[in-house]
Amino acid sequence: MASCKEFNELISLYIDNELDEAARSEFEEHARSCDCCKEEFDDIMQTVNYCREIPEEEPPEDFKQKLHSKLVKCKAEEESKNKLLTIRNRYIKICSSIAAGLMLVFLLRGFWGSNFIVGQSGDFSSTQSIEHKEEPSGKWDTKAYRDQSVLEKGDIMSNSSPSDKEKSEAAESNKADTYSVQNETVKNKSSESRVVTAQDASKGERNNGTETVTIQGTEEKFIMNFSEATSEQVNNADTSSSVAMAASPKLAGLAVASVNTSSITILSDKPWEESDNIKKLVGSYGGNIDEMVIATTFDERVDGADTYNKTPAEPVVLTARIPNDQYEKFLEALKVSYTPELLSVGEMQKVDNSAKINELTKRLEEVNNKINSEKNTINLKELNELKVEKEKITADIENLKKVMEYTEIQLTIGSK
């Protein structure tokens, strides 16, 4: 045995007969040669013996009787709770089938509705975006550089950006209209080019396809965040078919499981100053600005240096959020302020949140079940962890639902 410390660590294993033959004899050898360790061993052995001598005691006489009445009470409570649950489940089933039916009707109407919007929009250009970004992290987020490549205008029809694939599913029904608008873009604005935000596959970003008009040249973007939470919520939205959502009775309670997004482009002599007016206008319709991107033109970029040349004519991109019921009024106000040559309104897109909400709801159900089934067997710390997760999921769902009440607008203010 190397040391007394080692001997000390083995005392309990020796007492409990957990040592193999060799270790045992080595242990005994050390005890014979070291009085200090022998004393330590004797003391612990004696302590263990004292504990072993503690006799088992009988539970009090009324133990069984008390327990029995508690069990009877507990059973009665469980039964009444189960009855209530059965009634509630039946009620939910009936309500959800009614809601599913109603939603199907709304959806069918919605398709005609969106055709109407497309018909009105796009005098000379079309912009559309479905974005999924990483969580914004700071005021001036230099990490948010995105590689951008400039494509010629002819690419609009032939090239499909990564997001187009996903968009096509959601916007299948108005595909024809989308293309007609894009055709107009080509015809009317010969000087325009289309900037596609390249997808950084290694970072795992998705849906990063953004089409904007009026921005020329190779550019870098600085993203200024006004509201971190809300932009994240919208961007968390998963795209999937909105028809599938109607078929899912679980989601029937959610009248709108999608976020409306649209794109508006305004041309101005001084985009930077114009953006102040737009911000005021958005504010007056109960909306707010989540994010502002100033696209700056780089003269020369050396080894990732952050130097940039801010020119007065640089375009400004705002992400605004306006309550759904105020959106049409906001559009009217814009049309009053800007002539059709300066203003273009893109089609309305719906980013489906149903998959995300469905996933969260499922997880919430799992956590709830776990809390209910294991609350008696786990300790308070574990139970608290489950409760915290439950609160978080509930908050996430609430946030997602709240986001749906707003229309997200990508406002690009470009120079004439």
Next chain:
Amino acid sequence: MSDKEKYLLLKSKNGDIEAFEELIEAYQRKVFNMALRMIGNHDDASELAQEVFIRVYKSIKSFKEESSFSTWIYRITSNVCLDELRRRKNKKVISLDEDIKAEDGDIKRQVEDDKPTPDMVVENKEMRKAVNDAINTLSADHRMVVVMRDIQGLSYDEIAKVLKCPEGTVKSRINRARQELKQILKSKRELFNSEYVK
């Protein structure tokens, strides 16, 4: 698990109270004694043991026969006891040795002395009381392993399963707990001897 126990378990899962009571009959003493050693007094131990069985009854539907029924019951018992100890830790506990503060000076607490008089009994009971007191001063984790190993006689493997931790952790925890207990008893004995000499 015997066939009879399996049958009783099945019936208990359907809410049959009589079957449940028969099923837990064998565990009542064990659970009560574990609670008694963890908490230190009969009344509270009785309440806690009942709480354990109510929890077992409520969650018996979720009991999967992957672990043994006794391990599962011990796990619930240990969790109930640890929760109670944690709850008590947050409460103020009045020490019987502490003087009561009164306007006209401190008053000595008068506590009924339950020490028996015959010498032999006194020695035995004193020692047992000293051990019990020493166990009660251990931290909750150390107390738990000492109670399970040295009083209830559970194996290292069983304790590891009850506490859901590696056997290595159990081994070192038991060793540390015993050393701590030994130290407490030793200093008590020294105190007792020095008072006796006076």
